[in-house]
Amino acid sequence: MLHIKCPHCGMRSQNEFSYGGDASVKRPELGKDVSDQDWNNFVYNRKSLRGKHWELWQHLSGCRQWIKVERDTGSHEIFKTLKAEEEIS
Amino acid sequence: MTQSFRLKDVGLINRNKKLSFKFNGKKYYGYEGDSLASALIANGVHLIGRSFKYHRPRGFFGAGVDEPYAIVQLYRNGETEPNIKATEQELFDGLEATSVNCWPSVNFDIGAINNFLRIFLPAGFYYKTFMWPKSFWFKIYEPFIRKAAGLGTASIKHDKERYEHKYEYCDLLIAGSGPSGLASAYAAAKNGARVILAEDKSRFGGTLLTSEVNIGNKSGKEWADGIISELKEMPNVTVKNRSQVFGYYDHNMLVMSERVSDHLPKTKEFHPKQRLWYIRAKxxxxxxxSIERPIVFGNNDTPGVMLSSAAKEYMKVYGVLVGKKPLIFTNNDSGYETAIEFKKNGIDPLILDTRSNPKSEIINEAKDLNIKIKNSYVVVAAQGYKKVKSADISKISDDKEQLGNIENVKCDCICVSGYWTPTIHLASQSGNKTKFNEEIDAFVPGISKQNEKTLGAANGIYTLEETLKDSFEVGHEVSKKITNNENKVSFPNVVEKKSSIHDKFWCVPLPKGKNYKRFLDFQNDVAVSDIEIALREGYRSIEHVKRYTTLGMATDQGKTSNLNGLQLVSKIENKVVPAVGHTTFRPPYTPVSIGAIVGREVGKHSKPTRKSPMHSWHEKNNAVFVDAGVWLRPRYYKRGNEDLFEASKREAKNVRTNVGVCDVTTLGKIDIKGPDAAELLNRVYTNAWLKLPVGKARYGVMLREDGIVMDDGTTTRISENHYHMTTTTAQAANVLSHLEYYLQLVWPELNVNVVSSTEQWAGAAIAGPKSRNLLQKLFPNSDVSNEGLPFMGYMEGDLFGVKARIFRISFSGELAYEVNVESNNGNFMWEKIIEVGEQFEIQPYGTEALSTLRIEMGHVAGSELDGRTIPYDNSLEGLLSKKKDFIGKRSLIREAFTAEDRQKVVGVVPLDKKTSIPEGSHLVKDSKAPSPNPKLGYISASCWSVEYDNPFSLAILKDGKNMIGEKLFVMSPLKNKIIPVEIVSSHYVDPKGERVRS
Structure with missing residues (x-):
């Protein structure tokens, strides 16, 4: 079970969180034309890479904040966590 | 029966407490502190089971977790448990156990015929044999394999025992209480670290209990006892016996199973049987x-062949002789320690040492005791079927290839020592890259991935002095990192006998003309010849060899077989062992009972049960409850002898003719506040929300980004910047997360806050033509007329002094209202509604009637909004705004979603107007078409229409919009039904929706 540092609450066990996928995905702006390819990429296509990965988690059974977590998908090492509003550096 | 193999005054058992137990129906006696194995051996019982594949007789091989043979079915306090190692099970009074994997009895086992058929049962036998003909699989092969396989029978009864889970944090978790565990725990604890010390066995001390050493002028055991009692007194230390750390997971999370009550005849009141600890350790x-490894020789699985360390443990810990004429077969000095122990107890052993001329303090001691030693000698084969009777022994050449003349010596046990294998399972599980240590011919931990260190024998350090020095040091250093303290403990004086180097000999060659089975894996009956076959057939990777031959795969997970297997593969493949590599170690290290893994989450406790504030009223009024997600909801209110069908019909009918009241507290409710609340709703819902006036409710549908309907519900504008959203019962939590996702990550610029208010409000739906009359009586000071409170209107009201929210919304399709009050007033509200409603013939109705009412109205719900349908499928396309964008809109123009013959919700009526239609059935055009019959759609929900008094269903049907009036068939192979039906509009009752507006 992972140990995730919630930027709001501190170190917490994974079972307090729910996974939210790739954090680098940006939703296309509302009301703008989006090509099929761009929309497909947004809705379906994920890199599913092995290695360092910025991903979203929600501290569901805690502060309910969505956070950004930089994790190695192979080793599960967590390098950094950010608040929702903080930009991935 | 007397305990004829019990020694006098030796061991750590309590001879003042005699215990009786039964094995295979026969009564025996043992002592408190015995294991089931030691008690059986004390009584001269060596035949304990039959092997997995060949059903060869099985005895005892080890004395602890490494035991591959002695697996029994245990009976305790009216329960039975399979897969219990007799070596680990502590004896208690009244214990009963039976052999497994034998029929009809362990002494006469029909399956033993496999032993003579073994030429037909080589490696990969199951893969090769049961392939053909295909039709034989289900009827003949599978039942046969199922009967033959397995090591015991799981109980099919509900387990009455209680199992607990515990979460714990510590600075230092130390797995194992041998010399290294004790020393490191002591050093770390004295330095202020929070320590958990876990010991698998009931006794602390590990090898200190059996070795002849001296620490600080005390015997090993006395020193261990002293350390343990000191640790137990320290507030920063938790010491646990009977606790196996079996899994090392990510981020230093380890799981330990504590056998709290398995050693007792009965679990004490309020105690768990076992406790699973989730430990997050810094x-x-x-x-x-380490575990002693065997040397491979002919018939080395015969009962009476066992590890020499086990024989020593049985003597020193349990005061039990494994034999009275022992043969010791060793390639190192450990065998001598066992021999010396025999000799001290008046038994004359014979040592066969594979080495030609070894010299050490221990060997000298053996010589001084006049123990017979034959150098450069090996056991070629054990003789005897159910117990060792003699051994064929021989001289072996220095290159270990040539055997001399075979001699036969009488013996009743063969104690084998092939040197020691470090127990690296936990380190390997943690991600440690293990390395091969040439000196000890085994793998040891290498580079750590997580915060772990391996000490002592597990790290390949086999001398006590070095182990203690290293462990004191590491315990201190690691704790210093955490506590910043500098309290060092002094290092005790250690006296131990020096040993000489071992002989890297592990397998005795076959003598000419003999074809003895030489077993590597004792639990799965994997012999040298099986590995040879696998390699001949082209299996190369050790992982493949393992799976093909089942080497190391059974419940002992190859604790005694792995390394010898690797040695064999490396020899045949002409590679060094590290090039072959070892298979991956995975948790659990030892078997863990399912009960412990499940913990308290059993039956009703597998999820929380939520009850509405009106629950006790429902109970008192004969409600029959149903699980609705995590909620318990009244399904119907039973009157007299009514069944579900009759009661729900009565309740639904009463809504259509008079008035009914339904507990809708379970609906998800989300409070939404902020100047941008309307904008949020406008983006989340498919329809327009910016112009909804204060005091009005609106129905809305929300989609996922892929265009699939996520949820529906009504949202009411309470005041300028305040909305009250309702969701379906099932989706409440997901919708809240969904809103939070968009607010926090996608549109943080929106000034809105959302919070769940599901539990803050109790809700009652009042539905039926007389509902307004009732409302007028409930709220005499409010204008609830059609003009004062029109359809989709909202107002606050005063319910006999209690503040209430009144919504004019309808799920039943009738004139209907929903009244909400704060939860603690819920019961008051409900009782008032029932009391005042009596004059209008009010009846409470449950979820079954609720479903009936919505189905015949064609209102879609969870069974249609099932995560696979888009708005069009549910005839909700009218709610899709063309003017604005919303979540998921872009996906709706996908080709499949706009296909001409796209599925759509329809109504289904059986032609005979009598046969009810099973939910989940398929719709087909031709009931007699050959399989696979093209499926046109499926029945999503069924009811008995109270309006028309005949069955009615909703279905999601291909090209539904053009199918009205068509005749199709409903097919339910499960219920063996074929029903001719007609497709009708999904709006079966009041298609124009006039009633809700009346």
Missing amino acids: EVLISSG
Whole structure:
């Protein structure tokens, strides 16, 4: 079970969180034309890479904040966590 | 029966407490402190089971977790449990156990015929044999394999025992209480670290209990006892016996199973049987010791052949002789220690040492005791079927290839020592890259991935002095990192006998003309010849060899077989062992009972049960409840002898003719506040929300980004910047997360806050033509007329002094209202509604009637909004705004979603107007078409229409919009039904929706 540092609450066990996928995905702006390819990429296509990965988690059974977590998908090492509003550096 | 193999005054058992137990129906006696194995051996019982494949007789091989043979079915306090190692099970009064994998009895086992058929049962036998013909699989092969396989029978009864889970944090978790565990725990604890010390066995001390050493002028055991009692007194230390750390997971999370009550005849009141500990440790010290490995020789599975360390443990810990004429077969000095122990107890052993001329203090001691030693000698084969009777022995050449003349010596046990294998399972599980240590011919932990260190024998350090020095040091250093303290403990004086180097000999060659089975894996009956076959057939990777031959795969997970298997593969493949590599170690290290893994989450406790504030009223009024997600909801209110069908019909009918009241507290409710609340709703819902006036409710549908309907519900504008959203019962939590996702990550610029208010409000739906009359009586000061409170209107009201929210919304399709009050007033509200409603013939109705009412109205719900349908499928396309964008809109123009013959919700009526239609059935055009019959759609929900008094269903049907009036068939192979039906509009009752507006 992972140990995730919630930027709001501190170190917490994974079972307090729910996974939210790739954090680098940006939703296309509302009301703008989006090509099929761009929309497909947004809705379906994920890199599913092995290695360092910025991903979203929600501290569901805690502060309910969505956070950004930089994790190695192979080793599960967590390098950094950010608040929702903080930009991935 | 007397305990004829019990020694006098030796061992750590309590001879003042005699215990009786039964094995295979026969009564025996043992002592408190015995294991089931030691008690059986004390009584001269060596035949304990039959092997997995060939059903060869099985005895005892080890004395602890490494035991591959002695697996029994245990009976305790009216329960039975399979897969219990007799070596680990502590004896208690009244214990009963039976052999497994034998029929009809362990002494006469029909399956033993496999032993003579073994030429037909080589490696990969199951893969090769049961392939053909295909039709034989289900009827003949599978039942046969199922009967033959397995090591015991799981109980099919509900387990009455209680199992607990516990979460714990510590600075230092130390797995194993041998010398390294004790020393590191002591050093770390004295330095202020929070320590958990876990020991698998009931006794602390590990090898200190059996070795002849001296620490600080005390015997090993006395020193261990002293350390343990001191640790137990320290507030920063938790010491646990009977606790196996079996899994090392990510981020230093380890799981330990504590056998709290398995050693007792009965679990004490309010105690669990077992407790699973989830331990998050800052640092982990692995002091799991080592396991002696066997030397491979002919018939080395015969009962009476066992590890020499086990024989010593049976003597020193349990005061039990494994034999009275022992043969010791060793390639190192450990065998001598066992021999010396025999000799001290008046038994004359014979040592066969594979080495030609070894010299050491221990060997000298053996010589001084006049123990017979034959150098450069090996056991070629054990003789005897159910117990060793003699051994064929021989001289072996220096290159270990040539055997001399075979001699036969009488013996009743063969104690084998092939040197020691570090227990690296936990380190390997943690991600440690193990390395091969040439000196000890085994793998040891290498580079750590997580915060772990391995100490002592588990790290390949086999001398006590070095082990203690290293462990004191590491315990201190690791704790210093955490506590910043500098309290060092002094290092005790250690006296131990020096040993000489071992002989890297592991397998005795076959003598000419003999074809003895030489077993590597004792639990799965994998012999040298099986590995040879696998390699001949082209299996190369050790992982493949393992799976093909089942080497190391059974419940002992190859604790005694792995390394010898690797040696064999490396020899045949002409590679060094590290090039072959070892298979991956995975948790659990030892079997863990399912009960412990499940914990308290059994039956009703597998999820929380939520009850509405009106629950006790429902109970008192004969409600029959149903699980609705995590909620318990009244399904119907039973009157007299009514069944579900009759009661729900009565309740639904009463809504259509008079008035009914339904507990809708379970609906998800989300409070939404902020100046941008309307904008949020406008983006989340498919329809327009910016112009909804204060005091009005609106129905809305929300989609996922892929265009699939996520949820529906009504949202009401309470005041300028305040909305009250309702969701379906099932989706409440997901919708809240969904809103939070968009607010926090996608549109943080929106000034809105959302919070769940599901539990803050109790809700009652009042539905039926007389509902307004009732409302007028409930709220005499409010204008609830059609003009004062029109359809989709909202107002606050005063319910006999209680503040209430009144919504004019309808799920039943009738004139209907929903009244909400704060939860603690819920019961008051409900009782008032029932009391005042009596004059209008009010009846409460449950979820079954609720479903009936919505189905015949064609209102879609969870069974249609099932995560696979888009708005069009549910005839909700009218709610899709063309003017604005919303979540998921872009996906709706996908080709499949706009296809001409796209599925759509329709109504289904059986032609005979009588046969009810099973939910989940398929719709087909031709009931007699050959399989696979093209499926046109499926029945999503069924009811008995109270309006028309005939069955009615909703279905999601291909090209639904053009199918009205068509005649199709409903097919339910499960219920064996074929029903001719007609497709009708999904709006079966009041298609124009006039009633809700009346």
